[in-house]
Amino acid sequence: xxxxxxxxxxxxxxxxxxxxxxxxxxxxxxxxxxxxxxxxxxxxxxxxxxxxxxxxxxxxxxxxxxxxxxxxxxxxxxxxxxxxxxxxxxxxxxxxxxxxxxxxxxxxxxxxxxxxxxxxxxxxxxxxxxxxxxxxxxxxxxxxxxxxxxxxxxxxxxxxxxxxxxxxxxxxxxxxxxxxxxxxxxxxxxxxxxxxxxxxxxxxxxxxxxxxxxxxxxxxxxxxxxxxxxxxxxxxxxxxxxxxxxxxxxxxxxxxxxxxxxxxxxxxxxxxxxxxxxxxx
DNA sequence: ATCCAGGGAGAAG
DNA sequence: CTTCTCCATGGA
Numbered sequence: 294x295x296x297x298x299x300x301x302x303x304x305x306x307x308x309x310x311x312x313x314x315x316x317x318x319x320x321x322x323x324x325x326x327x328x329x330x331x332x333x334x335x336x337x338x339x340x341x342x343x344x345x346x347x348x349x350x351x352x353x354x355x356x357x358x359x360x361x362x363x364x365x366x367x368x369x370x371x372x373x374x375x376x377x378x379x380x381x382x383x384x385x386x387x388x389x390x391x392x393x394x395x396x397x398x399x400x401x402x403x404x405x406x407x408x409x410x411x412x413x414x415x416x417x418x419x420x421x422x423x424x425x426x427x428x429x430x431x432x433x434x435x436x437x438x439x440x441x442x443x444x445x446x447x448x449x450x451x452x453x454x455x456x457x458x459x460x461x462x463x464x465x466x467x468x469x470x471x472x473x474x475x476x477x478x479x480x481x482x483x484x485x486x487x488x489x490x491x492x493x494x495x496x497x498x499x500x501x502x503x504x505x506x507x508x509x510x511x512x513x514x515x516x517x518x519x520x521x522x523x524x525x526x527x528x529x530x531x532x533x534x535x536x537x538x539x540x541x542x543x544x545x546x547x548x549x550x551x552x553x554x555x556x557x558x559x560x561x562x563x564x565x566x567x568x569x570x571x572x573x574x
Numbered sequence: 575a576t577c578c579a580g581g582g583a584g585a586a587g
Numbered sequence: 588c589t590t591c592t593c594c595a596t597g598g599a
Contacts, residue, residue, distance in 0.1 A: 409594080409595090410595095410596085411597085411598080413597095413598085414596070414597065414598085417597095418596095455595085458595085458596065458597085459595080459596090460594075460595025460596050461593090461594045461595050461596095462594090462595080463595090539589085
């Protein structure tokens with residue numbers, strides 16, 4: 294076991310986990326237990342930073358996972374000097390958000406589950422999926438389940454996927470599991486341009502532009518992506534006073550505006566808009 | 575009861 | 588090319 298303390302004003306563990314980019318984490322002893330692919334990590338906020346704890350062999354994985362090599366100051370400053378008020382406000386609220394480098398395969402399945410769905414339900418479905426098909430492991434005296442292998446998922450049938458609450462998405466998940474999407478050159482997607490990457494992801498049934506953008510951003514760390522969902526559409530309409538209705542065009546609007554910082558600023562805005570809604574109750 | 579959630583596929587225009 | 592309809596599920 295190994296501990297690592299990160300002192301960085303641009304790293305808040307709660308904001309990073311609850312901003313909507315990751316689904317498999319839960320409160321644990323003054324902090325959080327985070328599960329990614331087959332690995333687990335404990336993280337807790339301390340006065341001036343974040344304390345991480347993981348297995349010795351997972352040091353590089355989680356160092357990269359939390360994007361710790363990146364300097365977030367210029368990203369934050371870009372947002373915090375924008376002419377639109379909501380961008381500045383959201384950046385200050387989400388100053389501690391980092392874009393995680395999550396497992397690519399897990400991101401593809403997870404964001405197919407996310408379509409026309411809400412975050413609590415997405416978390417519940419993924420939890421059931423891992424409980425049923427993942428491998429049981431122990432970390433810090435607590436049990437967790439790995440994300441299932443594609444091979445294991447391919448052995449199930451559509452009825453199983455419906456039984457864990459996937460609804461009409463069950464067929465997308467099943468068809469993807471039995472496809473050859475991940476067996477051939479999926480890892481070489483790394484070498485593609487962002488546009489080529491998105492075009493390839495769009496070939497998967499159940500993956501549209503928004504889901505492809507999320508996979509590209511959260512799995513491949515493509516910063517020049519700006520996923521547009523119902524919340525971002527609300528920001529666009531209410532705070533930017535935008536007139537466009539086509540989500541593709543709204544995406545292009547934001548990318549041409551924010552360039553390489555699109556993904557980060559999108560996360561600031563998404564987190565902010567959703568936080569407001571939670572506050573109402 | 576109706577609407578909504580990190581939308582997308584397929585059909586119709 | 589664009590727009591419309593339907594798609595399961597559960598919480599508000």
